Amino acid sequence: MEKNERRAREFHLRRKEILSHAERIFAAKGFYNTTVAEIANSSGFAVGTIYQFFEGKxxxxxxxxxxxxxxxxxxxxxxxxxxxxxxxxxxxxxxxxxxxxxxxxxxxxxxxxxxxxxxxxxxxxxxxxxxxxxxxxxxxxxxxxxxxxxxxxxxxxxxxxxxxxxxxxxxxxxxxxxxxxxxxxxxxxxxxxxxxxxxxxxxxxxxx
Amino acid sequence: MEKNERRAREFHLRRKEILSHAERIFAAKGFYNTTVAEIANSSGFAVGTIYQFFEGKxxxxxxxxxxxxxxxxxxxxxxxxxxxxxxxxxxxxxxxxxxxxxxxxxxxxxxxxxxxxxxxxxxxxxxxxxxxxxxxxxxxxxxxxxxxxxxxxxxxxxxxxxxxxxxxxxxxxxxxxxxxxxxxxxxxxxxxxxxxxxxxxxxxxxxx
Amino acid sequence: MEKNERRAREFHLRRKEILSHAERIFAAKGFYNTTVAEIANSSGFAVGTIYQFFEGKxxxxxxxxxxxxxxxxxxxxxxxxxxxxxxxxxxxxxxxxxxxxxxxxxxxxxxxxxxxxxxxxxxxxxxxxxxxxxxxxxxxxxxxxxxxxxxxxxxxxxxxxxxxxxxxxxxxxxxxxxxxxxxxxxxxxxxxxxxxxxxxxxxxxxxx
Amino acid sequence: MEKNERRAREFHLRRKEILSHAERIFAAKGFYNTTVAEIANSSGFAVGTIYQFFEGKxxxxxxxxxxxxxxxxxxxxxxxxxxxxxxxxxxxxxxxxxxxxxxxxxxxxxxxxxxxxxxxxxxxxxxxxxxxxxxxxxxxxxxxxxxxxxxxxxxxxxxxxxxxxxxxxxxxxxxxxxxxxxxxxxxxxxxxxxxxxxxxxxxxxxxx
DNA sequence: GATGAATGAGGGTTCATTCAT
DNA sequence: GATGAATGAACCCTCATTCAT
Known part of the structure; x- marks a missing residue:
């Protein structure tokens, strides 16, 4: 079905978006000085959303x-x-x-x-x-x-x-x-x- | 005065002691996974004492x-x-x-x-x-x-x-x-x- | 009309299905350790569907x-x-x-x-x-x-x-x-x- | 030593104090609707203090x-x-x-x-x-x-x-x-x- | 009507730092 | 000077609920 395919594509897009923002912040502040909220904020998602893509920080x-x-x-x-x-x-x-x-x-x-x-x-x-x-x-x-x-x-x-x-x-x-x-x-x-x-x-x- | 000198020597000794224990723990667990309490414990001092030698972690x-x-x-x-x-x-x-x-x-x-x-x-x-x-x-x-x-x-x-x-x-x-x-x-x-x-x-x- | 009747019957069936699954899970884990998602999952409905039958958990x-x-x-x-x-x-x-x-x-x-x-x-x-x-x-x-x-x-x-x-x-x-x-x-x-x-x-x- | 004894007595007093306040609140609101902050507040301690007496909620x-x-x-x-x-x-x-x-x-x-x-x-x-x-x-x-x-x-x-x-x-x-x-x-x-x-x-x- | 991804408030817990003894 | 109990800000994570599709 087409719908699933689009879903998957969108999923991947969001995932990449988060990863890319996380990369920038982690690079700037290190793992421990970066908060999940910051990553969420920066990538335009809610905190909870991050946890649908990744098991944790x-x-x-x-x-x-x-x-x-x-x-x-x-x-x-x-x-x-x-x-x-x-x-x-x-x-x-x-x-x-x-x-x-x-x-x-x-x-x-x-x-x-x-x-x-x-x-x-x-x-x-x-x-x-x-x-x-x-x-x-x-x-x-x-x-x-x-x-x-x-x-x-x-x-x-x-x-x-x-x-x-x-x-x-x-x-x-x-x-x-x-x-x-x-x-x-x-x-x-x-x-x-x-x-x-x-x-x-x-x-x-x-x-x- | 001699007393001051001994004081200073002792001060230095303690300081070194702390630094050396801190080094070992920091090396093993990294900065953020090391607690001040751990360092204090390991070096045989009270937590508060650490803060008399160093301004903070x-x-x-x-x-x-x-x-x-x-x-x-x-x-x-x-x-x-x-x-x-x-x-x-x-x-x-x-x-x-x-x-x-x-x-x-x-x-x-x-x-x-x-x-x-x-x-x-x-x-x-x-x-x-x-x-x-x-x-x-x-x-x-x-x-x-x-x-x-x-x-x-x-x-x-x-x-x-x-x-x-x-x-x-x-x-x-x-x-x-x-x-x-x-x-x-x-x-x-x-x-x-x-x-x-x-x-x-x-x-x-x-x-x- | 017959259609409405079947509707109502189906509605009741689903409702009972949910209640019965909920009962099993609540009994096993208690109210606070049971998640709505779990109940939805177990009864084969989507989370949102549960909320069409009940106002909330x-x-x-x-x-x-x-x-x-x-x-x-x-x-x-x-x-x-x-x-x-x-x-x-x-x-x-x-x-x-x-x-x-x-x-x-x-x-x-x-x-x-x-x-x-x-x-x-x-x-x-x-x-x-x-x-x-x-x-x-x-x-x-x-x-x-x-x-x-x-x-x-x-x-x-x-x-x-x-x-x-x-x-x-x-x-x-x-x-x-x-x-x-x-x-x-x-x-x-x-x-x-x-x-x-x-x-x-x-x-x-x-x-x- | 006397000091230790008094310490121990005070420790026990505080512990009992917390337990007693916790009892009242737990009785009124149940385990899950009671927050640690509430217990801390009610017993006049900081949240962190509770954790020096008990491993967790x-x-x-x-x-x-x-x-x-x-x-x-x-x-x-x-x-x-x-x-x-x-x-x-x-x-x-x-x-x-x-x-x-x-x-x-x-x-x-x-x-x-x-x-x-x-x-x-x-x-x-x-x-x-x-x-x-x-x-x-x-x-x-x-x-x-x-x-x-x-x-x-x-x-x-x-x-x-x-x-x-x-x-x-x-x-x-x-x-x-x-x-x-x-x-x-x-x-x-x-x-x-x-x-x-x-x-x-x-x-x-x-x-x- | 059904779906389930997105939301975000809320809570347990940790730990650097302080300060009365 | 030394102590370590008390503090409370900060953070990770959960999950009931919503709403666009």
């Missing part, structure tokens, strides 16, 4: 982060899949990450602050989810690097450490950008990041 | 972070000062940072989660302090790098970006280490970090 | 109790009317009461818990109704007893007290039976109740 | 009932213990019960309404407690009766049924009295109850 928060993470990591993986060759793939990965940050600054502001937050009462589910996403992202990068080694484009290296370093650099540039609120796009740092990742600052260090 | 938290940051950045700078030569100085910097993490895991757990947290109602002072500390740390690293250029040990490079990258790598390895709870010391990553910072993963990228 | 509850009371007291009076002679009439009264309890355990479970419940905000109508029903039942029993005296079957006694005592015994056996959930019918207590009511435990007490 | 209620039951049943048993002879003991029991009602009308108003109320979320503890108290009271009366049989003061009878009947009569007179708010003391019904319990209304019923 924490669930709303968790859902927002969860869906954001799916979008982010999904986008990164898709971008990498479409490329061949080690450098191109890494570049795609970094570019996708930076683009996501640019297009979801509020979400990423939140992300930068939650890492380990001991939120959840029942089964630290969000924390676990985030840690596991973080780790699988590292592993994903490791694989990209390993493929590069297998394909002969790269010498044998410590894949894990390299992945960790790359993630760290991306995060660091992200934070720098979020904090400075520069008008110039974050993606312009792509070349710099690639260069530093591939070559470092360009100086040989005597092995100990 | 937030002040206690802020103080704890503040003094930790002083210790951390101070240590790093001291370590760097005692070295000559670019590589040695960078190495000292990274080593000091990693050592601090190892010896203050709880404090660093907190640090990883606070970055931007919109704590303070009045004056966002902590956030400002942390941002400014973060920035001055970046600038400090920039200077070390600049010195390296000046001294001819290094080609002209984007000092800011390099500093940001180095910080990012250090943070990333720190998070990795805090999360995995490996028994092996974090400092063992020093070589890896130095290598990646100086040379990257070891592959030339054609400049675009 | 309290009205639904009140109606249910009211109609149950009518049924109960009506049945008792009818049963008494059909008998002649004091003992036969009292026996009919007790039997009718016990039978009603057996056939309406859920309703009676509720009844046992409401006696004085300060439900209604405006007008304590239900409470008043129940008290008045209770009192008129007592008066009814008084009359049966008075008739017994008039007819010479009984010595002059305190009719009121006797009626109160009889009601108390019936209630007490009812509660006992509801609580123990014995398979044997409550009506089997009829003989015991009659015996105790007429003769007590069978021991003379010197009048003081 | 339900706990406050439960505690009040529990302690009242202890007082009631304890008093009844003590009264019975001090008597010898079947009739004297039953009389003591009934008198104690009626006196308690007179001196605790508010508490007993509540009692009359709670019997089976499906209050408790976690483990129907209050209901269980009350049922078990009720049953052990019945068993206690059974024993008093059995003793009467053993001592040859009474013929062999259905002790359980007799106990149930006595309780029922007591309750019924209690309700009657509570409802009518007669100025004359409930204890005056003692003779009537004893008479009805021992001899019934004074008419032989042919055994079927």
């Amino acid at each position: 924490e669930h709303l928060y968790t859902t927002m982060i969860s869906e954001g993470l799916d979008l982010m990591y999904g986008g990164i993986r898709d971008a990498v899949k479409q490329e061949k060759g080690f450098v191109a793939r890494i570049e795609a990965l970094v570019r996708a990450h930076l683009s996501f940050v640019e297009n979801h600054t509020e979400f990423c502001s939140i992300l930068m602050n939650v890492k380990n937050n001991a939120l959840s009462s029942e089964g630290t589910s969000l924390r676990d989810r985030m840690v596991s996403d973080y780790l699988s992202n590292i592993r994903f990068i490791e694989e990209v690097i390993s493929d590069g080694v297998t394909d002969g484009e790269l010498m044998r290296i410590d894949e894990r450490a390299s992945a960790v370093a790359l993630i760290g650099m991306i995060h660091s540039f992200t934070i720098e950008w979020l904090m400075s609120r520069t008008p110039e796009p974050l993606v312009e740092k792509l070349g710099t990041i690639m260069d530093l990742f591939l070559n470092g600052i360009g100086m040989k260090l005597k092995r100990r | 937030e002040h206690l938290y802020t103080t704890m972070i503040s003094e930790g940051l002083d210790l951390m950045y101070g240590g790093i700078r001291d370590a760097v000062k005692q070295e000559k030569g670019f590589v040695a100085r960078i190495e000292a910097l990274v080593r000091a940072h990693l050592s601090f993490v190892e010896n203050h895991t709880e404090f660093c757990s907190i640090l990883m989660n606070v970055k931007n947290n919109a704590l303070s109602s009045e004056g966002t002072s902590l956030r400002d302090r942390m941002v400014s500390d973060y920035l001055s740390n970046i600038r400090f690293i920039e200077e070390v790098i600049s010195d390296g250029v000046t001294d001819g040990e290094l080609m002209r490079i984007d000092e800011r970006a390099s500093a940001v990258a180095l910080i990012g790598m250090i943070h990333s390895f720190t998070i990795e280490w805090l999360m995995s709870r490996t028994p092996e010391p974090l400092v063992e990553k020093l070589g890896t970090i130095m290598d990646l910072f100086l040379n990257g993963i070891g592959m030339k990228l054609k400049r675009r | 309290e009205h639904l509850y009140t109606t249910m109790i009211s109609e149950g009371l009518d049924l109960m007291y009506g049945g008792i009076r009818d049963a008494v009317k059909q008998e002649k002679g004091f003992v036969a009439r009292i026996e009919a009264l007790v039997r009718a009461h016990l039978s009603f309890v057996e056939n309406h355990t859920e309703f009676c479970s509720i009844l046992m818990n409401v006696k004085n419940n300060a439900l209604s905000s405006e007008g304590t109508s239900l409470r008043d109704r129940m008290v008045s029903d209770y009192l008129s039942n007592i008066r009814f029993i008084e009359e049966v007893i008075s008739d017994g005296v008039t007819d010479g079957e009984l010595m002059r006694i305190d009719e009121r007290a006797s009626a109160v005592a009889l009601i108390g015994m019936i209630h007490s056996f009812t509660i006992e039976w509801l609580m123990s959930r014995t398979p044997e019918p409550l009506v089997e207590k009829l003989g015991t109740i009659m015996d105790l009511f007429l003769n007590g435990i069978g021991m003379k007490l010197k009048r003081r | 339900e706990h406050l209620y439960t505690t009040m009932i529990s302690e009242g039951l202890d007082l009631m049943y304890g008093g009844i048993r003590d009264a019975v213990k001090q008597e010898k002879g079947f009739v004297a003991r039953i009389e003591a029991l009934v008198r104690a019960h009626l006196s308690f009602v007179e001196n605790h009308t508010e508490f007993c108003s509540i009692l009359m309404n709670v019997k089976n109320n499906a209050l408790s979320s976690e483990g129907t503890s209050l209901r269980d407690r009350m049922v078990s108290d009720y049953l052990s009271n019945i068993r206690f009366i059974e024993e008093v009766i059995s003793d009467g049989v053993t001592d040859g003061e009474l013929m062999r009878i259905d002790e359980r049924a007799s106990a149930v009947a006595l309780i029922g009569m007591i309750h019924s007179f209690t309700i009657e009295w509570l409802m009518s708010r007669t100025p004359e003391p409930l204890v005056e019904k003692l003779g009537t109850i004893m008479d009805l319990f021992l001899n019934g209304i004074g008419m032989k019923l042919k055994r079927r």
Whole structure:
């Protein structure tokens, strides 16, 4: 029936509306300083309405982060899949990450602050989810690097450490950008990041 | 008078005691899930007593972070000062940072989660302090790098970006280490970090 | 017109359906722990539909109790009317009461818990109704007893007290039976109740 | 130390104060129509203070009932213990019960309404407690009766049924009295109850 | 007439802070 | 100076009721 379909569409629209407003407020004030009433108000619904879409404040928060993470990591993986060759793939990965940050600054502001937050009462589910996403992202990068080694484009290296370093650099540039609120796009740092990742600052260090 | 001196010493001792217990609990449960009563209990004082050492819960938290940051950045700078030569100085910097993490895991757990947290109602002072500390740390690293250029040990490079990258790598390895709870010391990553910072993963990228 | 008649019949059917489901849930969970949504759900109607049959939750509850009371007291009076002679009439009264309890355990479970419940905000109508029903039942029993005296079957006694005592015994056996959930019918207590009511435990007490 | 003792005494005083105010309000408006704020207000404390004495609204209620039951049943048993002879003991029991009602009308108003109320979320503890108290009271009366049989003061009878009947009569007179708010003391019904319990209304019923 | 999503007042509970002892 | 009981503002969540479809 058509009616149900429209219902479902409207439901989804409202849900998104709430999530988006929640994202803005959570980003500005943090989880604990944001009240459900505020979110309701800002999104033009009554308090009770929020509870028809989400089981509670924490669930709303968790859902927002969860869906954001799916979008982010999904986008990164898709971008990498479409490329061949080690450098191109890494570049795609970094570019996708930076683009996501640019297009979801509020979400990423939140992300930068939650890492380990001991939120959840029942089964630290969000924390676990985030840690596991973080780790699988590292592993994903490791694989990209390993493929590069297998394909002969790269010498044998410590894949894990390299992945960790790359993630760290991306995060660091992200934070720098979020904090400075520069008008110039974050993606312009792509070349710099690639260069530093591939070559470092360009100086040989005597092995100990 | 001697009495006053002993008073002052005792005062300091108690203060430290409280701070240290607060640190442990804040690290375990986060700012908002920690109650003043808990801290009082854990440190063996009455709730009211806490308020004779700190103006309030937030002040206690802020103080704890503040003094930790002083210790951390101070240590790093001291370590760097005692070295000559670019590589040695960078190495000292990274080593000091990693050592601090190892010896203050709880404090660093907190640090990883606070970055931007919109704590303070009045004056966002902590956030400002942390941002400014973060920035001055970046600038400090920039200077070390600049010195390296000046001294001819290094080609002209984007000092800011390099500093940001180095910080990012250090943070990333720190998070990795805090999360995995490996028994092996974090400092063992020093070589890896130095290598990646100086040379990257070891592959030339054609400049675009 | 026939249509209207069918309408009315259907209306009544739905109404009864709702009342019956409500009775079950109210009995199980009490007035305040039962939600209108639950009743709607259980009876297969939408929440809004409930409000076309009853003015509100309290009205639904009140109606249910009211109609149950009518049924109960009506049945008792009818049963008494059909008998002649004091003992036969009292026996009919007790039997009718016990039978009603057996056939309406859920309703009676509720009844046992409401006696004085300060439900209604405006007008304590239900409470008043129940008290008045209770009192008129007592008066009814008084009359049966008075008739017994008039007819010479009984010595002059305190009719009121006797009626109160009889009601108390019936209630007490009812509660006992509801609580123990014995398979044997409550009506089997009829003989015991009659015996105790007429003769007590069978021991003379010197009048003081 | 003396200080602690005074503390404890004051604690107990306040606790009793709250319980007593709560009792009055609960009796007047029922559990669900009474707010914690009201109780706090009425007893002259802040809301939060209530929570230093009781874990929550339900706990406050439960505690009040529990302690009242202890007082009631304890008093009844003590009264019975001090008597010898079947009739004297039953009389003591009934008198104690009626006196308690007179001196605790508010508490007993509540009692009359709670019997089976499906209050408790976690483990129907209050209901269980009350049922078990009720049953052990019945068993206690059974024993008093059995003793009467053993001592040859009474013929062999259905002790359980007799106990149930006595309780029922007591309750019924209690309700009657509570409802009518007669100025004359409930204890005056003692003779009537004893008479009805021992001899019934004074008419032989042919055994079927 | 039937529906069920939206509403928002209301209540239980927590906890940072104060202040009399 | 130390204590910890008292305070009460603030917040999350529920659910009876309404009304547009």
